[in-house]
Amino acid sequence: MENLKATLKEQIIERLNLEDISVSDINDDTALFGEGLGLDSIDALELIVLMENDYGIELANPEEGKEIFSTINSMADYISKNKK
Amino acid sequence: MNYINSYCHISNSAIKINGTISNSYEAMPIDEVIKAIYLSLDLKYSKFHKMDQLSKIAFLGIELMKQANPEISKYGENDIALLFSNSKSSAATDIKFQESYANGGIPSPSLFVYTLPNILIGEIAIRNKWYGENMFTVSNLFDAKYYAEYANILIKKSAEAVLGGWINVNEDKIEAFFFFVTKKDLKQLNLPLNTETLDKIYKGV
Numbered sequence: 001m002e003n004l005k006a007t008l009k010e011q012i013i014e015r016l017n018l019e020d021i022s023v024s025d026i027n028d029d030t031a032l033f034g035e036g037l038g039l040d041s042i043d044a045l046e047l048i049v050l051m052e053n054d055y056g057i058e059l060a061n062p063e064e065g066k067e068i069f070s071t072i073n074s075m076a077d078y079i080s081k082n083k084k
Numbered sequence: 085m086n087y088i089n090s091y092c093h094i095s096n097s098a099i100k101i102n103g104t105i106s107n108s109y110e111a112m113p114i115d116e117v118i119k120a121i122y123l124s125l126d127l128k129y130s131k132f133h134k135m136d137q138l139s140k141i142a143f144l145g146i147e148l149m150k151q152a153n154p155e156i157s158k159y160g161e162n163d164i165a166l167l168f169s170n171s172k173s174s175a176a177t178d179i180k181f182q183e184s185y186a187n188g189g190i191p192s193p194s195l196f197v198y199t200l201p202n203i204l205i206g207e208i209a210i211r212n213k214w215y216g217e218n219m220f221t222v223s224n225l226f227d228a229k230y231y232a233e234y235a236n237i238l239i240k241k242s243a244e245a246v247l248g249g250w251i252n253v254n255e256d257k258i259e260a261f262f263f264f265v266t267k268k269d270l271k272q273l274n275l276p277l278n279t280e281t282l283d284k285i286y287k288g289v
Contacts, residue, residue: 016194019133038130045193052190 056084136198165243228283
């Protein structure tokens with residue numbers, strides 16, 4: 001699980017072009033949107049693409065995204081349970 | 085009569101402000117030019133890194149113009165009109181977007197949002213909180229007559245000043261030119277806004 005969280009942080013920084021942010025800036029419970037990393041709606045779409053491309057997970061219900069993408073912890077938990 | 089108060093050229097090998105080289109270097113790829121200018125301006129703007137090359141160059145060009153002419157930042161949020169044009173539209177990003185799904189991949193949302201060239205005006209407007217008139221057109225060549233006539237109309241009708249720009253990125257080559265027009269010759273450059281003057285400074289002659 002810890003490896004997955006570290007990989008997710010690296011993937012998010014790379015895919016979302018967060019050049020001012022390093023892995024150490026993202027805690028496992030840092031809010032990815034809003035006051036935390038400040039991701040926006042386009043970033044949310046990129047996270048959906050990342051889930052499908054890298055983990056084979058297709059979000060059938062976009063409403064679930066708000067909860068799944070809230071932190072690294074929630075993303076890792078969802079991936080570990082649903083990875084194909 | 086309106087006047088050009090400052091102008092800027094960006095290429096792969098130099099930045100020129102008002103016709104004078106301010107930075108020159110060995111010709112570099114576009115991304116390296118962008119990085120060098122961003123670092124030299126000491127900017128902290130996280131959204132910058134998400135932009136495509138066209139928007140980044142437009143953004144940096146305006147930042148260079150503001151640095152060279154602080155008067156630009158003193159205008160009200162509705163006073164500056166943005167008048168931009170190019171010949172390649174957003175072709176470089178269009179190709180990258182197409183490549184993102186060419187082999188069965190999923191189209192990239194962050195590339196998709198830059199598959200219109202006028203997005204660069206939005207990025208400039210958001211950064212500077214400029215909400216005046218704006219226009220982006222695509223034409224084969226730099227059309228000094230169009231810019232001069234349109235800028236003069238904008239200042240006559242609704243704007244106190246106009247920021248104009250011509251920006252192309254193509255096959256790792258940058259061609260960018262920016263100019264600032266106001267009602268008075270604030271910088272004493274003696275550059276009245278007309279087709280001949282604009283064409284001359286665009287060509288750097």
